[in-house]
Amino acid sequence: MGPTVEDRLEIMELYARSLWALDLGDADRFVATFTPDGTLQMRHRYQGREDIRRFVELFRQRDFGFPRAQHLLTNLIIEAEEEAERCHSQAYVTRIHRLPGQHRGNCQIIWTGYCTDICVRWERSWRFQSRTLRAWEGDVTAIISSAGRGHDREAAGHDR
């Protein structure tokens, strides 16, 4: 049996809260989306809330896209484990950066990747027990053979 409607909606909102907090550099709210022993794996691994807080502070101080970037989350899949209060989830993650100014075309996609996470119910709310964010390359697309690439998609009749 999969997660309930309420669980799915709560987990969707957990992602929203997490990305709002990250894009605003709000360490308290970002950390609150994790369990106390939660882990965040990006280029480096952060274990526990204090370590994750350190990541947000570094992100706010040093990341080239901050503060004019937004993360978008799409194609979310949520699967429950046998244990009802634990789910695996995965989604596409896109980061869009807005350049200064009001002119058209000032937004660029600066990162595309995906996340594979474990959510658990902790103190009556869904939280991340682990999060892993990776770029859209490497293992995830390894199945796609490089043989035959270079095929012109218009010649193949596809516009998509």
Add this chain to the structure above:
Amino acid sequence: MTDRSIKIILGTSAVTGRLEVDGGMDVAVAGPLTVEDRLLIRELYARYVWAMDSGDLDAFVDCYAPGGRLDVGRSATTPEEIRNWLADFLKDSAFPGSQHHYNQFVMEGDGRSCQVRAYWVRLYRLPGTTSSQIIAQGYYTDTVVKVDGRWRFLIKRSHPAHELREHKFGQEPAPTPPVGEDSLYDVGAPLF
């Protein structure tokens, strides 16, 4: 069917009851499209593009109902043709590195069959960089059906974005799946 004895077995929800006819076959009653249906249909789209963009042919074909049809560039009407369609599409120069994103879902239907339209955008991650570009956009007009309790595509049809101006939503009435022992779907014939 009206001549046959019908036993109504109510499920957990008044709108998702099931019928058991003489032969012992269960068919879902077509209740309204629920919130859960809507979430699961969105997840079908997520599974579909995860399969497509990561090159998982089996998972891609599994998103289609028996008799499912794909009309994107060229038509594919059997599981083998659908598999070959993706194998061919993956030769596109923007693979690997493409991601498809869906949003603006509009769903109209009931608990057994639903018409869906949604925007899609295709991004391509430029090799050697972290950046991506939008390389295509458009929209789908699809029909999804519930088979064995799972939503799957019966018809998938892609359109370029410019057709939006012409209001070519391309939707047709969902075909009525067969009812009876040969049925592959949770068809839910009218109760009476």
